Amino acid sequence: MNFSSKFFSEKLKELVERIANIETSPPKGPKENYKYKEVKTENAYGISHTGTRENNEDNFLVMELPDAHLLAVADGLGGHNAGEVASQMAVDTLREVFEREYGEGMDDEEVKKLLEKAYRLAHERISENAVGEREGMGTTLVTAFVRDGKAIIANTGDSRAYLIRDGNIVARTKDHSIVQELIDKGEITPEEARKHPMRNIITKALGIDFGVDFYEWVLEKEDILLLSSDGLHDYVDKDRIVEIALRNKNAEDIGRKLVEEALPITKDNVTVVVWRY
Numbered sequence: 001m002n003f004s005s006k007f008f009s010e011k012l013k014e015l016v017e018r019i020a021n022i023e024t025s026p027p028k029g030p031k032e033n034y035k036y037k038e039v040k041t042e043n044a045y046g047i048s049h050t051g052t053r054e055n056n057e058d059n060f061l062v063m064e065l066p067d068a069h070l071l072a073v074a075d076g077l078g079g080h081n082a083g084e085v086a087s088q089m090a091v092d093t094l095r096e097v098f099e100r101e102y103g104e105g106m107d108d109e110e111v112k113k114l115l116e117k118a119y120r121l122a123h124e125r126i127s128e129n130a131v132g133e134r135e136g137m138g139t140t141l142v143t144a145f146v147r148d149g150k151a152i153i154a155n156t157g158d159s160r161a162y163l164i165r166d167g168n169i170v171a172r173t174k175d176h177s178i179v180q181e182l183i184d185k186g187e188i189t190p191e192e193a194r195k196h197p198m199r200n201i202i203t204k205a206l207g208i209d210f211g212v213d214f215y216e217w218v219l220e221k222e223d224i225l226l227l228s229s230d231g232l233h234d235y236v237d238k239d240r241i242v243e244i245a246l247r248n249k250n251a252e253d254i255g256r257k258l259v260e261e262a263l264p265i266t267k268d269n270v271t272v273v274v275w276r277y
Contacts, residue, residue, distance in 0.1 A: 045252040047255050049269065051269050056269045058271035060073045060227075061094060061143075097121065115145065119156060141159070142156075146225065149220075151219055156206055159229050162227075176204035226258075229270065231267075
């Protein structure tokens, strides 16, 4: 094969590979080299973007079960890419436990016990692997088990779950953080917390200090369930989050528009998972 034919053959192969790898276009933002991943099902959509960071320490899960959806967002912490490892271990452990032990028709209490088991196992695995350069690594984890008009939420850290209904946030998880404790004491307002110098210090994290809160939310038609890392909710006002959720009809559009809104202003990775009833 001469140089000319070889050159054009390689170019054709490259073009075919590029076309084969085309998905939907990434959210608009200030970076030229986009690094993002997304997963979607009929009712749910998850997307994670590196934002302004070099590495993405966030991870998420969108998993279909025989009679339910399992959704999660994890935001890792620790240097030397340890946060990325911790958050991946958390969502992998969650998936593994439910793949192995969840059975169709399990009652709510059994589901909560299974969630706690997954959280404890993830905590233990992360702790055991937090050695050397990974010492001190940990992760947040917020999970929503959605089935038959009900959501069971489990939360550790300051990633969040929101329930949006009729233009309002009607329920929200409470952060495990220093600023949340200051809010509870009446020392600062929620608005002041968003700019507080200690806003990124959390008091519970898998792999570091175990603790998990559970919530049970009854869902109504047209409800929107949103899970997010702080790369979204620390930078995009809650009223704007609700506005974007209401303007878009499906989970994918909501998720992508929220990330697009955050990218020009966030200083963190941005991850959202949306489920629309």
